[in-house]
Each structure stands twice: as structure tokens, then as C-alpha cells.
Amino acid sequence: MSPVRHSYSHSVPDNEQTAAVSPSGCLSGFVLPPLTVLTVGCLLVFYVSRLGDPTLYISEAPPSVQTFSSVISPIFTPEVQHWGGQIVIWAATAGVDPNLAATVMQIESCGDPLARSRAGAIGLFQVMPFHFDALDNPYDPATNAARGLTYLRKALERADGKYSLALAGYNGGIGVVGRSESLWASETRRYVYWGEGIYADALSGQAESPRLQEWLAAGGASLCQQAHQRLGLQP
Numbered sequence: 001m002s003p004v005r006h007s008y009s010h011s012v013p014d015n016e017q018t019a020a021v022s023p024s025g026c027l028s029g030f031v032l033p034p035l036t037v038l039t040v041g042c043l044l045v046f047y048v049s050r051l052g053d054p055t056l057y058i059s060e061a062p063p064s065v066q067t068f069s070s071v072i073s074p075i076f077t078p079e080v081q082h083w084g085g086q087i088v089i090w091a092a093t094a095g096v097d098p099n100l101a102a103t104v105m106q107i108e109s110c111g112d113p114l115a116r117s118r119a120g121a122i123g124l125f126q127v128m129p130f131h132f133d134a135l136d137n138p139y140d141p142a143t144n145a146a147r148g149l150t151y152l153r154k155a156l157e158r159a160d161g162k163y164s165l166a167l168a169g170y171n172g173g174i175g176v177v178g179r180s181e182s183l184w185a186s187e188t189r190r191y192v193y194w195g196e197g198i199y200a201d202a203l204s205g206q207a208e209s210p211r212l213q214e215w216l217a218a219g220g221a222s223l224c225q226q227a228h229q230r231l232g233l234q235p
Contacts, residue, residue, distance in 0.1 A: 079111035112227035
């Protein structure tokens with residue numbers, strides 16, 4: 001629905017003495033006090049006995065590892081669902097949540113690979129021409145997705161993972177991420193309103209999105225009608 005006005009900024013020493021295992025399974029030592037050895041030994045037996053229990057190690061997973069859905073939410077329109085499998089692949093390559101990628105596609109082009117805005121933004125993710133290399137075909141879906149979602153990832157990084165700010169950065173340029181919302185263009189504020197609501201509905205597991213329905217009623221339906229015809233989907 002709105003052009004993407006962003007730009008890249010291409011931017012312990014071993015102890016010589018040993019311990020023996022007692023028949024009870026607890027350790028007894030030659031040097032350490034018997035009570036200490038007994039306590040340590042019992043703890044070792046406890047942990048070894050639970051090696052196969054995955055719940056023991058849940059907290060050890062690196063906090064930076066994120067698990068994304070392998071499918072997009074059913075809330076998105078048929079035109080976006082048409083690209084569902086590719087969105088998952090493109091999003092994984094860029095390192096973003098496929099439902100966030102689908103949200104951006106929804107409000108940018110509704111899945112129309114030939115969409116072009118009055119400002120010159122191109123394709124599925126409405127990427128401005130200066131983001132493409134000389135030999136790129138900006139209307140190629142995979143190329144368009146690579147450029148658009150790479151920028152979305154940069155916006156997320158600048159926004160410390162806050163997706164509402166990342167959406168603002170995608171629409172208004174990454175520079176807006178650090179500015180007060182009162183300084184955002186009205187278009188960017190509307191973009192974030194639609195995007196954060198649709199994405200939240202996608203994450204909630206709902207079958208339908210009230211915010212998406214609101215977006216369609218506000219003018220998105222005409223964009224989706226054009227996409228539907230371009231994709232040759234059945235009525």
C-alpha cells in the first residue's frame with residue numbers, strides 16, 4: 001500500500017590423586033573429607049542418571065537462537081497464502097519470522113509481484129530501485145524478497161528486535177527507528193498501526209485477523225483484487 005523509503009548503509013589442573021567409587025554409587029576419596037566426597041558423589045550420580053532427560057538442559061539453550069514457524073498464519077489473504085512456502089524459505093534465509101515477512105508483503109503488495117507504487121517502489125515487498133544491483137531483475141520474486149527482507153532484518157537489528165519499530169524503519173527508513181513517534185510521517189504511523197496489529201493477530205493463533213479486515217476495508221481490498229487477477233487465482 002505504501003512505498004518503502006529506506007536506504008542501505010552499505011552497512012583446573014589435574015589432581016594426581018584419584019577417587020574410588022563405592023558400591024553404593026557415591027564417591028569416597030583418599031584426600032577430601034568423607035562428607036564432602038559423599039555429597040559430590042551423590043550429585044554426580046544424580047546428574048548422570050538424568051542425562052536422557054531433556055528438561056534438565058532447557059535453560060542451557062543459547063538465548064539468541066529463535067525458532068520460527070514453518071508455515072505462515074491462516075489469517076493472511078489468499079494472494080499472500082499463494083506465496084506461503086516461498087515466504088518461509090525467504091524469511092529463513094534473511095533470518096526473520098515468516099509471519100512478519102508475510103505481514104510486510106500483505107500491506108505492501110498483497111502478493112502482487114508486478115506491483116509498483118507512485119513513488120517507484122517495486123514488486124512483492126515494494127523495494128525502491130536503488131536497492132537493486134545493476135543485473136538484478138527487481139520483479140523477480142526471490143530477488144525482490146532478498147532485498148526487502150534483508151532490509152527488514154537490518155531494521156529489526158536497529159530496533160533491538162522490536163517489530164513495531166522495525167516496521168516503521170521498513171516504511172520510513174531505518175533512521176526513523178531512533179526518533180520519537182511524533183516525528184514520524186503520518187504514512188509511517190499508519191503503516192505501523194496496520195502492521196503491528198496484523199502481525200500480533202498472526203502470532204496469536206487466530207484464524208482471522210480483525211486488523212487485517214480493517215485494512216482491507218480501508219482500501220487494501222483493491223490492492224488484493226489486483227494481485228488476485230495478476231496471479232490468476234480462482235475467484
